[in-house]
Amino acid sequence: MQATTVEEWLEEWLDTYIKPPCRKENTYQCYKFVLGVINSLRPELSKYGLTDVDELFLQKLLNQSAQHYSKSTIKKIRTVFKEAYTVAMRNHKCNENPALSLTIPEDAREKEIHALTREEELKVMEAAKNDVLGHIAIFMLLTGIRSIELRNLKWEDYNSESGEITIRKSKTKNGIRVIPLLSEAKKIIENQPHYCEYIFTSTIKKPVTKTVLRRLYERLRKATGIDIITNHVYRHSFATRAVEKKVDYKALSKILGHKDVAFTLHRYADAETAFLHEQMEMMEKKPISSLKRNIRYKVATHRR
Incomplete structure (x- = not known):
């Protein structure tokens, strides 16, 4: 009997344990997106069996994903592997969970969200x-x-x-x-x-x-x-x-x-920039003039 590949198991896990009514629709859609990200990064997972993938392989995948995706997406990738392998162990498809000790790359960037001006x-x-x-x-x-x-x-x-x-x-x-x-x-x-x-x-x-x-x-x-x-x-x-x-x-x-x-x-x-300008303009008011007088006074005192 042919071993279940990582790609096959992730799809089966998604449809059986995450798809509504097991989980909320937004969780399902989020994890479905993550599976697409994983497949785009490492398409060879369609050929690898569950037991062919170790922690080193998955850590390299996370490190690679930091070049293209935000930290929040990388965390979701880790969660997907961790949850999917946990369920795989319960179903006796593998004996170990290689995703338990994965770390998020330090150079992973935060997703930028800008405020409206x-x-x-x-x-x-x-x-x-x-x-x-x-x-x-x-x-x-x-x-x-x-x-x-x-x-x-x-x-x-x-x-x-x-x-x-x-x-x-x-x-x-x-x-x-x-x-x-x-x-x-x-x-x-x-x-x-x-x-x-x-x-x-x-x-x-x-x-x-x-x-x-x-x-x-x-x-x-x-x-x-x-x-x-x-x-x-x-x-x-x-x-x-x-x-x-x-x-x-x-x-x-x-x-x-x-x-x-x-x-x-x-x-x-x-x-926003306009606010920063306003704050700098405040520097030209009383505090700065009194600061200049104070500086002149200290210089004059020092010269004596």
């Missing part, structure tokens, strides 16, 4: 006002909320008296939090019809889905000509505007649902 953000908001679901994009720009968090917001999560929403379902433990709302964001919620237990619904009166949100930002891309718009760009832009307006970093980190303030600033604060 203030001018671009105004364009997006104007375009959103002319879209039937545009209020959702505006709400995300005003709160920094994640896509999955918005999709799971229920009426019980909104406190009209305190003007807050409670995030009960998020991608991380720190994502469970309370977000105080700006007046415009509060108004958006209060204008939503009560079609069901969820606050945000689509045109067919059902809770918004990932697909609905994707189609929304695609329409806004077309309307504005800004091709970087995504759900995550809304979040990135919110954080950048907050930093520009000198919001306390620790408070911003809590609003975004991060554990580490340094991560918030490194990952999400992307000051």
Whole structure:
């Protein structure tokens, strides 16, 4: 009997253990994409048996992938091999899992996500006002909320008296939090019809889905000509505007649902050039003139 190849097993594992209803559709699509990446990097896996691949082979594959893909994609490649081989061992197709100790290459690059400039953000908001679901994009720009968090917001999560929403379902433990709302964001919620237990619904009166949100930002891309718009760009832009307006970093980190303030600033604060100019212009005001007088005084003292 011919041994199962790595490619065959990955496909079988995907269809049997990951495809809905075993996992969510977005997980399945994500892993399906990763399988395509793996096959493009090492097409010979269509000939290698499961036991022909060792840790060294897989580590070299990860190192190679760092030349073409972001760190997040490389992590997903590692996860796919680790999970697939774990299941293969349970099914007695191999005796070892060569993916258990794989490391992410140090030169793997982070995926770059740029915030909207203030001018671009105004364009997006104007375009959103002319879209039937545009209020959702505006709400995300005003709160920094994640896509999955918005999709799971229920009426019980909104406190009209305190003007807050409670995030009960998020991608991380720190994502469970309370977000105080700006007046415009509060108004958006209060204008939503009560079609069901969820606050945000689509045109067919059902809770918004990932697909609905994707189609929304695609329409806004077309309307504005800004091709970087995504759900995550809304979040990135919110954080950048907050930093520009000198919001306390620790408070911003809590609003975004991060554990580490340094991560918030490194990952999400992307000051635009106009803001940097404004900050440099501040250097020409009082502090600089007093600094010059102080320097002259010290020089004169030294000469005596």
